[in-house]
Each structure stands twice: as C-alpha cells, then as structure tokens.
Amino acid sequence: MTLDFSEISDHKKFEDLVVSYFEDLKFEEKHSIVDVEVKPSGTGIDGGRDILVTIKVSDSVVTFERRWVVQCKFHDTDISTDKISDINIPSLLCSYRASGYLLVCKQKPTSKLTDLFENLEKENRSGQHFVVWSGEQFKRLLLVLS
DSSP states (O other): OOOOGGGOOSHHHHHHHHHHHHHHHTTOTTSOEEEEEEEEOOSSOOTTOSEEEEEEEEOSSOEEEEEEEEEEEOOSSOBOGGGTTTOOHHHHHHHHTOSEEEEEESSOBOHHHHHHHHHHHHHOSSOOEEEEEOHHHHHHHHHHHO
16 A cells, blocks of 8 residues: 555645544554644644644553654655744743654655754753654554554
8 A cells, every 4th residue: 555645735634644643643552652632733823833742651650741743844845954944943842841843744854954853862951852754754654553
C-alpha cells in the first residue's frame, strides 16, 4: 500500500491527518501509551504551533507526560529554515511547558534545516527534543499505524 499526499488539497487537511495520526496512537497496543490529548490551534496565525499533543506514557512503575508542539508544513518544495525563521522554538516550548518540537513536512527538510534541528537537540540543556519528519517518514508511520 502506498500513500499519496497529492490527494490532500490544502494545509488544513494535512494538519487534520497529523491530528488523526496522534489521536490513533492511543489505540496502538504495541506502545506503553496510556492516553493522548490532541489540541489543534484552530484557524488564523498560530505562532509556530499547529497542534499541541500531550502523550501519557507508562513505564509500568509510573505514568508520565510528554507534551509536543507540532508544526505542519504543507509545501510542494523542500522545507528550509526560512519557513520557520520567525519562530523562537525554545521560547515556544517554554511557553507551552513542552518536552519537544516536532516539524512534520509534506516534502523533505533541507540539510540546513536538519542541521538546525540537530544543533538545537545537541545544545539544549533542559532535556527537550527537536525533531523533523519528512513526508516519507510520516507516510511510513501512517502505514505502520494502519
């Protein structure tokens, strides 16, 4: 089975697909996920947050939360740093008390964007995570979940 993002007509439908992915995680039995709360930002300027995802995980001793600020980029070209240059990602994470920032792209991130995320991950001291998924990575995750 293959997925084709060309059937998705706009960024809102792409965001809805990402929301559905995270909502469906709570039904996945392979993981130790206890609950998933998904809050889309709604319409208008989002300030770098399309979706706020809180995942409750149990390690069989205690249940803990991870909160992710998720940004979706539904562009027909590869995503470069200029597409997120107006976002102060560490401040955004602080304001939402988030564990990480996830950028989900329709296409691929450029090497410069990948380097930015690797540097953010390496230089942070607070245990936060900075992750970018290409369209192909996201498609594979969707297929595994289905």
